[in-house]
Amino acid sequence: MDDLIGIAAVLTARFCPLRLYLDRQEEHEEPPRYAVCKQVSYHLGTPFEPEAVWEEVCTVLPYAGEDERTLFEQCVTNCQGKEWPLFSDFDVPVASMRLGVRGTADKVDPVRPAFALARASEAPQAGVWGADRIRVACYAACVSESLGFEVDGGWVEYVPSGVLRYCTPGPRDRRIMLRAVAAAKKVEEGQVPKKPLNPPCARCPHQERCGPGPRRLSELL
Numbered sequence: 001m002d003d004l005i006g007i008a009a010v011l012t013a014r015f016c017p018l019r020l021y022l023d024r025q026e027e028h029e030e031p032p033r034y035a036v037c038k039q040v041s042y043h044l045g046t047p048f049e050p051e052a053v054w055e056e057v058c059t060v061l062p063y064a065g066e067d068e069r070t071l072f073e074q075c076v077t078n079c080q081g082k083e084w085p086l087f088s089d090f091d092v093p094v095a096s097m098r099l100g101v102r103g104t105a106d107k108v109d110p111v112r113p114a115f116a117l118a119r120a121s122e123a124p125q126a127g128v129w130g131a132d133r134i135r136v137a138c139y140a141a142c143v144s145e146s147l148g149f150e151v152d153g154g155w156v157e158y159v160p161s162g163v164l165r166y167c168t169p170g171p172r173d174r175r176i177m178l179r180a181v182a183a184a185k186k187v188e189e190g191q192v193p194k195k196p197l198n199p200p201c202a203r204c205p206h207q208e209r210c211g212p213g214p215r216r217l218s219e220l221l
Helices: 007-015 017-023 032-042 050-060 066-079 130-147 171-188
Strands: 089-096 101-109 114-119 154-158 163-167
Touching (some): 007 130, 032 050, 032 101, 089 130, 130 163
Antiparallel strands (some): 089 101, 101 114
């Protein structure tokens, strides 16, 4: 499975393969925001004591501070008192040899059958974010191939908003997924990708290394 592409890399390549190329040269830790939301997600669907869950957050993030506490309280306020489906298994490694991708599904239940992904972003007004449609498409393929039960989509938990939505990817989503997988594979092979048209540069940490105008390859490396 080591030669398979991580689904997170596929999502980055979907927006900008050059960002994925530059990301690979640096070490990245799990974002604190995701760590908080992930810990809350473990308890959704069951009664839980917020302070006990906060203690878990502090164990995962020993440096958790005011920002993390504020986010945690937002998640608890918006998630408690709502119905959340229960899942039998957590953090399940899955892969698709056909696509050449792998990932870890946050929640899985073969009886339903279904899977769910915990997100640290706010929910859109309707549906799920475009990136999450591609994420669900990847995981649906991996879950079906790895675990032996067919799923046409998956649940997306927008933990900060306390919102749960089901996503069924369509042909367009799967076409985008295939292009992103191909782009990520080229980066994994060591190819230096071109900067795409209209990339989301405003949210990219590599802006200073990848500014507007022609650049020499030696300036990016």
